[in-house]
Amino acid sequence: MCGIVAYIGPREAYPVILKGLKRLEYRGYDSSGVALLNGDLNVYKKKGKVAELEEMLVGKDVHSHIGIGHTRWATHGEPNDRNAHPHISGSGKLAMIHNGIIENYAQLKQDLLRKGYTFKSDTDTEVLLNFIEDIKENNNCPLEEAVRIALKRIVGAYVIVLIDQEHPDTLITARKGSPLVIGIGKNEHFLASDASPIIEYTKEVVYVNDYELAIIKADELILKNLGNERQTPFITKLDMELAAIEKGGYEHFMLKEIFEQPQTIQDCLRGRLDANGGTITMSGVSKYAEQIMNANRIVMVACGTSWHAGLVAEYIFEELCRINVEVEYASEFRYRNPVINQGDVIIAISQSGETADTLVAIENAKSKGAIIMGVVNVVGSSIARISDTGAYTHAGPEIGVASTKAFTAQLAVLTMIALKIGYEKGTISHDRYLQLVRELDAIPEKVATVLLQADNIRKLAEKYKDATNCLYLGRGYNFPVALEGALKLKEISYIHAEGYPAAEMKHGPIALVDENLPVVFIATKDAYHEKVVSNMQEIKARKGQVIAIINEGDEFTPTLADDVIVVPEADEIVAPMLNCIPLQLLAYYIGVAKNFDVDKPRNLAKSVTVE
Ligand code: G6P
Numbered sequence: 100m101c102g103i104v105a106y107i108g109p110r111e112a113y114p115v116i117l118k119g120l121k122r123l124e125y126r127g128y129d130s131s132g133v134a135l136l137n138g139d140l141n142v143y144k145k146k147g148k149v150a151e152l153e154e155m156l157v158g159k160d161v162h163s164h165i166g167i168g169h170t171r172w173a174t175h176g177e178p179n180d181r182n183a184h185p186h187i188s189g190s191g192k193l194a195m196i197h198n199g200i201i202e203n204y205a206q207l208k209q210d211l212l213r214k215g216y217t218f219k220s221d222t223d224t225e226v227l228l229n230f231i232e233d234i235k236e237n238n239n240c241p242l243e244e245a246v247r248i249a250l251k252r253i254v255g256a257y258v259i260v261l262i263d264q265e266h267p268d269t270l271i272t273a274r275k276g277s278p279l280v281i282g283i284g285k286n287e288h289f290l291a292s293d294a295s296p297i298i299e300y301t302k303e304v305v306y307v308n309d310y311e312l313a314i315i316k317a318d319e320l321i322l323k324n325l326g327n328e329r330q331t332p333f334i335t336k337l338d339m340e341l342a343a344i345e346k347g348g349y350e351h352f353m354l355k356e357i358f359e360q361p362q363t364i365q366d367c368l369r370g371r372l373d374a375n376g377g378t379i380t381m382s383g384v385s386k387y388a389e390q391i392m393n394a395n396r397i398v399m400v401a402c403g404t405s406w407h408a409g410l411v412a413e414y415i416f417e418e419l420c421r422i423n424v425e426v427e428y429a430s431e432f433r434y435r436n437p438v439i440n441q442g443d444v445i446i447a448i449s450q451s452g453e454t455a456d457t458l459v460a461i462e463n464a465k466s467k468g469a470i471i472m473g474v475v476n477v478v479g480s481s482i483a484r485i486s487d488t489g490a491y492t493h494a495g496p497e498i499g500v501a502s503t504k505a506f507t508a509q510l511a512v513l514t515m516i517a518l519k520i521g522y523e524k525g526t527i528s529h530d531r532y533l534q535l536v537r538e539l540d541a542i543p544e545k546v547a548t549v550l551l552q553a554d555n556i557r558k559l560a561e562k563y564k565d566a567t568n569c570l571y572l573g574r575g576y577n578f579p580v581a582l583e584g585a586l587k588l589k590e591i592s593y594i595h596a597e598g599y600p601a602a603e604m605k606h607g608p609i610a611l612v613d614e615n616l617p618v619v620f621i622a623t624k625d626a627y628h629e630k631v632v633s634n635m636q637e638i639k640a641r642k643g644q645v646i647a648i649i650n651e652g653d654e655f656t657p658t659l660a661d662d663v664i665v666v667p668e669a670d671e672i673v674a675p676m677l678n679c680i681p682l683q684l685l686a687y688y689i690g691v692a693k694n695f696d697v698d699k700p701r702n703l704a705k706s707v708t709v710e
Contacts, residue, residue, distance in 0.1 A: 108287020
């Protein structure tokens, strides 16, 4: 979703901003633009990729030491040059970029139209900018004050960054709900939606809080709240290397991230899971262990792939901890007036830590007395900060829009939490606990074994790439895996795919089955294996094409399947971490075979910062 980058300091601003915009491309966008101040205020913007903007700017005057840049993911107004950011105010002196949505923009626009303002775009951003300018002119006040006054009247979410032709030494920025990081260099400052455009210049960053406004010069950062009181910037050190956000020899980030999984799961377990000693150390969980053990219910709140991780965790927590678990789409939960009792535990699962619906859902639940535990990948993100406690997934930066390594890391963390709580609560035996600790410990190596199948899966992708529909079926722990497999295929290859509980297939989807329908079964050995195999027979009887994910040593299932992918055997509780890998690869290779932009699929955003 929209990405923002800004720079002020001794360097040429344009190359810093351009590189930053490219680093943010993974967030998803449809147009981009920059505004550069060098006496004149030069604004350039273009529909399409950042490379097209770059091409357009060859030979143009881009000299400047202060500038703002933006990648836009359209909300108000179609993706075109006109609606791209930055926007310029009526006077032509202010330029602004914005990530978020101004919900009361229509009313503000009416007021401004009555005052004679005209608009060059369809965006809510241009409305906010002119609203700010109107306040500035009417009150004859500094821009900073006008921004403050305006923001108090705004409903919605935003990060905004403004430059003013009359004050070429200052950037003004403010945040509510959307992400903003400020990098502090030597007499220079970098602003961005996340740390990836900043990491190459400095590791010292400030995460701006909601309702804060910053006045930034090359050598000065003043942070204030909307009440105009100075705030002390809290400087954090980034724990991330540049290599982590580069492709490292892989053709795509998605492939790199799929292949990183033995390592990322290991990183997630490291320092927590001690298979020899049979211990799990998670300080964020220990702090709230009593409350979690005694909770009447746990509610998993998430979106997208993270929601699927929540579904797997539902099965695991109920089995190991005997606590009632509900799994909620954050977007529904936040608006539904859910019953939340004091002491309910909400586990918010999010890769980015910035998903707007998840963020607001937990804010609401927190205000009603729930305990919030964040299972988040991006360190310092909004969800991590608002949570009472939590556990980071430590998967490293995930750039491919379709989530892969973050998902398996979420599963690893959630499994560890459930094991720890179940053991302390006494709802699992010592032997079972130790067995599962060892099973978890063995996962990274088993994932590496699954990855050896990549070439076979690439061949299968060639065979099935022209399918127009696809069904994914599984039962128990593998039902959410089926959902995740179908989501991956949809996202990357634009093939319509549905995940279903294998038995439920008889209540509808079976009507779709004919010789053209590929049906992917997750049919590894678990309590439901025989039932899944029966479901497979039902599909075969109707001439569907069966692709089965099976375990080593299974000799019967291949006799029913058209194609098989073999994964190592594992306890059903940890098996989803293995069984999802071939499905990630299948989606990836089909997307590549169809020549699609697998890292940046159309219309999708990595971090959905608007509701
Ligand atoms: C978007 C991304 C998905 C992700 C979902 C939830 O849709 O494209 O990959 O699963 O948001 O994001 P989160 O960052 O909260 O896990």
